[in-house]
Amino acid sequence: MTNTWYFYLFFAAALVFAGILGLLLRRNLIKLFIAIEVIAKGISLLLLGTGFAKDNILVAQTLVVTFIVVEVSLVATALALIINIYRQTKSLDVRKLARLKG
Amino acid sequence: MIVQTALLIGLVLFSVLAILLRDLLKSAISLAAASLLLGIIFFRMNAPYAGVFEISVVAGLITVLFILTIALTKAGDEVRESRAVNWVFPLFFIVFIIIDALVMKGLLRKIPALASGAETGTFGDVLWKGRTFDLVGQIAVILAGVFAVLALFRKRDKHD
Numbered sequence: 001m002t003n004t005w006y007f008y009l010f011f012a013a014a015l016v017f018a019g020i021l022g023l024l025l026r027r028n029l030i031k032l033f034i035a036i037e038v039i040a041k042g043i044s045l046l047l048l049g050t051g052f053a054k055d056n057i058l059v060a061q062t063l064v065v066t067f068i069v070v071e072v073s074l075v076a077t078a079l080a081l082i083i084n085i086y087r088q089t090k091s092l093d094v095r096k097l098a099r100l101k102g
Numbered sequence: 103m104i105v106q107t108a109l110l111i112g113l114v115l116f117s118v119l120a121i122l123l124r125d126l127l128k129s130a131i132s133l134a135a136a137s138l139l140l141g142i143i144f145f146r147m148n149a150p151y152a153g154v155f156e157i158s159v160v161a162g163l164i165t166v167l168f169i170l171t172i173a174l175t176k177a178g179d180e181v182r183e184s185r186a187v188n189w190v191f192p193l194f195f196i197v198f199i200i201i202d203a204l205v206m207k208g209l210l211r212k213i214p215a216l217a218s219g220a221e222t223g224t225f226g227d228v229l230w231k232g233r234t235f236d237l238v239g240q241i242a243v244i245l246a247g248v249f250a251v252l253a254l255f256r257k258r259d260k261h262d
Contacts, residue, residue, distance in 0.1 A: 006206045011110045015117055017198045021191055022121035028181040030171060031121070034129055037164070038117045041140055044156070045113075052147045058221050058228040062236065064144075064152040065229070068159050069240045073247030075164050079171045080254040086175045093181045 008049025015042030029082050029092045033075075040071050106146055113139045122191060124183070130168040137161035151225050 015038055022035030044064050051060020082092070089096050116136035123129045137160040144153035221228070229237070 003210065006210055008110075010202055010206045011114060013202050014114050014195075014199060017202075018114070018118050018121060018195060021194055025184065025187045025191055026121070027183055028126070030126055030168070030175070031129065031181075031183075034120050034133055034168070037133055038121060038136075041113070041117060041136060044152075045140065045143070048144060048147055048149055048152060052149070056221055057147065057149055058223070058225055059232070061149045061152045061225060062229045062233045064149070065155050066233070066236045066240055068152075068155045070243050072159055072163060073243045075167055076247050077250040077254075079167050080251045082171060083174055084254050091181070092175055 005050060005053035008045060008053065012042045012046035012049060015039070015045065027094050029085065029094055032094060033078055033082065036078075037071075037075070040067075043067065106143065109139050109143050109146070113143065118191075118195065122187075126172045127169065130165055130172060133168070134161045134165040137165070 019035045019037075019039030019042065022038065023032055026032055026035060044067055047063050047067065048057075048060045051057045051063075085097065086092055113136050116132050116139060120129045120132035120136060123132060137156055141153045141157035141161060144150075144156055223231075
């Protein structure tokens with residue numbers, strides 16, 4: 001069991017780290033959100049990988065389905081926020097948000 | 103196992119490309135390709151429902167939402183990214199992959215597997231009977247998302 005689990009854990013950790021690096025290094029709001037999506041992919045891979053390794057694939061599947069529903073809701077809200085921010089500042093630069101007053 | 107490894111490497115590569123590419127549209131398409139590969143990986147892990155959700159919702163719907171947002175914000179200025187990204191990202195990522203591989207190799211067989219009971223029934227049984235409260239949470243989250251989007255796009259009153 002453990003060998004399979006470490007195999008998926010390795011790739012999931014790589015995805016989560018890539019996403020965190022993207023969050024730290026990028027300045028475009030949409031890019032930042034793409035980085036969050038990459039982290040989400042790593043989490044769903046880890047959830048299903050754990051279920052697969054422990055022979056609990058049905059529970060893992062239900063958790064992944066729930067996670068995807070939450071992800072869609074998050075994406076819709078965040079992209080609506082990004083569009084609103086763009087309308088206000090005419091830019092997608094995350095640094096300009098720090099200069100907002102009031 | 104070889105096919106699964108190739109698919110997982112493809113998933114990581116497309117995800118890294120989605121972060122590294124300068125063009126937003128290419129990034130979104132890269133992310134969709136990564137989702138597609140993840141969906142195929144789910145299918146190969148005997149999780150068809152998760153695979154279908156991943157491909158239809160994440161690779162389909164979320165990509166459409168991303169492309170729509172990119173189209174709506176296209177006229178804006180190009181955000182100047184730090185030049186350091188081009189070499190800092192690959193450098194740190196390769197260092198992490200090496201550390202990751204060494205740690206996983208070191209941990210192999212050292213942590214015992216947690217006990218887990220055998221699963222019975224079908225996916226429907228587990229979802230509708232075992233995880234009923236999750237469904238209530240899902241409905242709440244979807245409603246919260248809908249109301250949030252409605253609130254963000256509401257028309258302004260005359261007083262505003």
